[in-house]
Amino acid sequence: xVETGCPAAGPGPWRVGRGRRMAAWLAVTLALxxxxxxxxxxxxxxxxxxxxxxxxxxxxxxxxxxxxxxGWVGQLTWGDRxxxxxxxxxxxxxxxxxxYGLRGWVAGWAITLDGASGTAPAAAxxxxxxxxxxxxxxxxxxxxxxxxxxxxxxxxAAENAEIWDRVVWGDAVTVVGAETNGYVPIxxxxxxxxxxxxxxxxxxxxxxxxxxxxxxxRWIDVDRSSGMVTLYEGGNQVYVAWGSMGFDQSSDGxxxxxxxxxxxxxxxxxxxxxxxxxxxxxxxxAFDPARANGFHSYSRDQYGNVLGWGENLTYxxxxxxxAASQRVYEFARLGTRVEVHW
Numbered sequence: 001x002v003e004t005g006c007p008a009a010g011p012g013p014w015r016v017g018r019g020r021r022m023a024a025w026l027a028v029t030l031a032l033x034x035x036x037x038x039x040x041x042x043x044x045x046x047x048x049x050x051x052x053x054x055x056x057x058x059x060x061x062x063x064x065x066x067x068x069x070x071g072w073v074g075q076l077t078w079g080d081r082x083x084x085x086x087x088x089x090x091x092x093x094x095x096x097x098x099x100y101g102l103r104g105w106v107a108g109w110a111i112t113l114d115g116a117s118g119t120a121p122a123a124a125x126x127x128x129x130x131x132x133x134x135x136x137x138x139x140x141x142x143x144x145x146x147x148x149x150x151x152x153x154x155x156x157a158a159e160n161a162e163i164w165d166r167v168v169w170g171d172a173v174t175v176v177g178a179e180t181n182g183y184v185p186i187x188x189x190x191x192x193x194x195x196x197x198x199x200x201x202x203x204x205x206x207x208x209x210x211x212x213x214x215x216x217x218r219w220i221d222v223d224r225s226s227g228m229v230t231l232y233e234g235g236n237q238v239y240v241a242w243g244s245m246g247f248d249q250s251s252d253g254x255x256x257x258x259x260x261x262x263x264x265x266x267x268x269x270x271x272x273x274x275x276x277x278x279x280x281x282x283x284x285x286a287f288d289p290a291r292a293n294g295f296h297s298y299s300r301d302q303y304g305n306v307l308g309w310g311e312n313l314t315y316x317x318x319x320x321x322x323a324a325s326q327r328v329y330e331f332a333r334l335g336t337r338v339e340v341h342w
Contacts, residue, residue, distance in 0.1 A: 053095065053111040055080040056152060056166050060110035062102055066092045073104045079163050079289045082106075084113065112152060114159070141187065146171045148199040157183035157194045164193055164263045165335050173200070189335040190217035219337040220328070222318065224257055229295070229318060231331050239331070241324035243295070247313035254291055255316050257340060262287040264336040266294075269329050271304050276315070279307065283325035287338040293317050295332075297325035 055076045064071030066089040076082065080097060087093030092105040146167045154161040157180040165188070167173060173195065177185040183194040216234030223230070224245060231239040248255035266286040273280055279299040286294035295318045298310025310319055320328060 051084045052114045053082050053084050053093070054114075054152070054163060055082070055106075055110060056112050056163065060106055062095070062104040062106055063092070064104055066090055066094070066105050068092070068107065070105070074102045076102070076106065076110075077289045077292055082111065084111075142175045142202065144173055144175050144184075144186075144200040144202050146173065146195075146199065147201040151195055151199050153186070153188055153193040153195055154183070155193065157181045157185075161194065164188065165265065167195075175200070189333070189337075191335075191337065217337070218331065218333070219339065220332065222257065222338065222340040223342075224259070224340065225342050229320065229324070229328065231328065239327055241320055241327070243318040243320045243324070244298075244311050244314055245318055246293075246316040248316065251342075256291075257293060257314075257316055257318060258288060258291060259340050259342065260288075262338040262340065264332050264334055264338065265289060267329065267332060267334065269326075271300065271302075280304070282322075283320075283329035285329055285332045287336075288316075291316050295320060295325060295328045297322055 060076050061068070061072055062074045062076060063069070064073050076097060082095040082097045085094045085096065088108050089105075091108050093108055093111065094103075094105050095111070096103040146169055148169060151167050152163050153165045153167060155164055156162070174187040175184050176187050176192065179197050180194075182197055184197045184200070185192045185194055187193075216236070217232075219232050221230040221232060222228075222243075222245075227242050227245060229241050229243045230237055245257040246253075246255050250256050251259045264285055264287050266284070268284040269282055271280050271282055272284060277299060280302060281296040281298075281300060282304070284294055284296045286292070288294070293316045297306070298319050298321060299307040301307060306322060310321065319325075
């Protein structure tokens with residue numbers, strides 16, 4: 001029997017009941033950012049027919065027409081690549097995803113059009129195109145500020161490199177090396193991420209750096225052979241628990257707890273409904289956007305009571321006993337590294 005509480009299965013991984021969908025939570029957050037950006041003079045960027053774009057939020061609804069609520073046709077997840085046919089119309093773009101056979105309209109705040117990571121505020125347009133200096137001689141880093149509405153943090157110095165996270169206008173980052181292919185490396189929770197240099201400025205007021213390490217790296221090890229999930233601070237184990245994993249035993253199958261190195265990209269501790277499992281879960285920590293896999297609690301009912309099949313195999317997620325899922329949720333942060341292996 002397969003554990004039914006796992007939300008990972010298909011392009012629309014999970015929808016939250018009782019008005020508490022994670023997509024809605026993300027939408028509200030980013031919509032507020034859009035309002036602030038609009039007040040600063042940010043205008044929607046027009047799309048050319050056939051232009052490509054990348055989804056930059058954990059999950060976003062696709063609608064049948066150019067208005068939210070016009071008929072739900074599916075969902076896209078973080079990192080999905082789409083073709084843009086038209087937009088913006090209102091605040092939505094018409095898109096197509098060949099892999100899912102999905103065509104419809106998505107909110108502009110949820111995608112980044114190729115060729116830019118957003119639109120720089122009009123008052124700072126000149127500064128947005130400056131060439132990023134390397135750290136000065138004798139220094140190991142330099143502080144810069146994001147000068148566009150949304151800027152992707154990538155795993156390499158290339159447009160097709162994996163998207164790890166995003167920062168928004170006014171955020172501070174720590175540049176730790178010289179420019180490569182138009183990208184500069186930044187400190188990202190102890191790892192090296194890359195951002196487009198043209199959307200940084202180096203003359204803003206100081207602020208806390210995004211992702212700056214404040215001690216040993218916090219990361220999570222997942223051993224598929226034993227089922228053990230281990231939380232680390234640097235090389236020191238701080239917590240170990242057993243988790244139920246995917247029934248697909250291949251290394252990279254869609255329903256597998258796939259091997260690889262990942263980064264946490266979404267968190268939600270609410271009691272949340274999953275259409276795929278037809279149950280509720282808590283302590284959602286998402287790390288594999290291609291399969292919508294993450295850590296979560298054993299299956300629960302609408303009152304939060306744990307159901308009786310928590311130890312069964314999953315559709316790829318890692319289901320944990322309540323105390324363990326809560327511990328993992330409290331430990332993980334956006335950007336936390338997750339290593340999955342045999």
